[in-house]
Amino acid sequence: MAGLFETGDPATDEVRAAYAYLGAVTERPTAQLWDLVDMVGPVEARDRILRKQVPEGLADQTEARRAVVDGAGLLEDAQRSGARLLVPGDPGWPDWLLAPLDRPRGRRRDGTGGVPTALRPLGLWWRGPADPATALGRSVAVVGTRAPTAYGRAVTADLSAGVSAEEFTVVSGGAFGIDAAAHRAVLGAGGVTIAVLAGGVDRLYPRGNDSMLRQIAETGAVISEQPPGTGVTRYRFLDRNRIIAALTSATIVVEAAARSGALSTAAWATALERPVGAIPGPVTSVASVGTHLLIRDRGAVLIGRTADVVELAGDMGETAAPPCGGTSTWDGLDDVTRRVLEALPTSGGVAPAEVAASAGIPSSTTRAVLGRLMSTGAAVRGPQGWRRSGGGGVQMSLSVG
Template sequence: MSVGEQEAAAVPWSVREAYAYLGAVTERPTAQLWDLVDSVGPVAARDLIRAGRAGEALNAQAESRREHVDGAALLDSAAAVGARLVVPGDPGWPGYALAPLDRPRGRRRDGTGGVPTALCPLGLWWRGSTDPETTLGRAVAVVGTRAPTPYGRTVAADLSAGAAAEGFTVVSGGAFGIDAAAHRAVLGVHGMTIAVLAGGVDRLYPRGNDGLLREVAETGAVISAQPPGTGVTRYRFLDRNRIIAALTGATVVVEAAARSGALSTAAWAAALDRPVGAVPGPVTSVASVGCHLLLRDRGAVLIGRTADVVELAGEMGETAPPPAGEATPWDGMDDVTRRILEALPTSGGVAPAEVARSAGIASTTVRAVLGRLMSTGAAVRGPEGWRRSEDGGMQLSLPVS
């Protein structure tokens, strides 16, 4: 079964279409939007927003787009370029990596007094045949200036190729300069690389990297939180940076000026408790000022060789989902998955939000884990909601923690 068929089996088309609508109807995935989705589900949330009955704050956020967004058309546009929408509930949804983006909502620092804070995306537009869960299990971001020196370009290529040879997926932004050097180096060693765009995956940007990005999509993936047809803006680049930081186990900055966008990615990584590395350069080089600031003031780790990258990014293994086993659902199960499975009833059904409250785990993580549990047969989603399957492992003795 292909990746697309697996996802289709996990998430009904109506739900995927609803997520496509919800991801496009507001500029950013806000706390109000996620609260509504958690409360009534994506399909009902879409219907309420479209009808203008989603509450004052959310109605205002969606006012300019609610009658014009067509989720089905967005899915068709993606399919036309070989892309698909990966959503919560899909086996490949990287909820374990994106969950920290939901923290402001849990702490009620959701920006309701001003510009809404961007939270976990409602889906990722994925252009490529690769499996998100597999490719993002061990991933490192390599980012930097669009105007690198020959030194920076060489170091970015060497570190990226080395990391790929060690089995890491190298994630970058597809831009000129360091990003392009990282992608090309990985392609050169037949490794895995992912480009995260600030616009739609059907509008490869920058145009000068069109050929490079097409090659990345053929062997890895070109992805975006923005729906097809979306153009790039400065704030969308900043939002793109947080996705890069969230999807990777560590961020390595190779040459960055004092106000480089790469420092935004590093700041997001630090805020998400992901390690940050920086490559030092000549003290006379403007292109290395940002890296030196990271090393001096912001706790970055000095990166000088591939082994440093492997050591830094290897920490992602602690947060990656456990490998699926052939035996019982309880074998090798981590604490988060066990708590979510234990929160499911054996009859009837409950919503993901109720599971999140019962287990004390972020809703984004719950949705991702439920999709995995369903793919292994440990959980079932029925008309009344989620429940544990009859052979979901509860008849077995619980592992001793």
């Protein structure tokens, strides 16, 4: 997975403690905070915040926690629960996966005057033996309602076990319902699954899933951007959804109401140009209203079997563009992928709608292919839009259409 994950030396203790502090001093990362870190580095950024030598906006954001957060203490708390903090620059840090979170910078609606928000986390608390680069190199999110039908549970179990057998890591939120069904199916199949929590990794939630989450922490990973000791809140669940979408190459929604957290995760995946799949259900089922909306109105790909998920998520590592100096060919490309690639310029950029029109392919399929091509390094998304990367061709035999 070279090129997708950081491969340098681990951060020093001081740098790690600084990131622990920075990740906890505000409720969520902000543009001002990341700008300071990018300008002076994490250690100096922490020290300036402690001395209150930062712009007024950042001073306001950090005032409540500035003097009470202890980065080194958080690392000790994590160690006691068997967790560690993965930070930018660490081997396995999923920089390529998380970086797109900075694109859709929103504005907070919590009375702070509409502060621009940078959504990329400053670190991930990681509890479990799974290697980040290996586990996230081939990963798919499976999410859905907390109150599934028997049909939803059965489909989730079959699908999750199936993609696990195809050596995909299944990522979900550890919640009741579809999340738990996905995790348990993978555990039963002996695969790797990751639970992304809305609170600290030392406070497994929900308590009713404590045994399952402990098993995940022993075989895969339980992760969070929230520091140890942090409880859950409604907005932390919503924030968590962006991490699930960012760390996976595709998001699959099994059952969801018209308004649900699972649709929030799907919306984040779409914003990040990652493909979304949805499982259809009975037209009379309230639990399937959300998935039907995704298919009808939001360009989600209808999923009916494991092979559909494999096609949608793509083989990120196996189809990556070769290193500089290597040979490459388009001979193995399916027709749909070839047409999308040929529609991309080699400089500048175009919108997905322009690619779809040029290639003569439905917009939903085009977006899915673009997400896969970005996963392999064959295409990039810049300020001007999508273009072909400079790495030449790429071998990819998976059919998308």
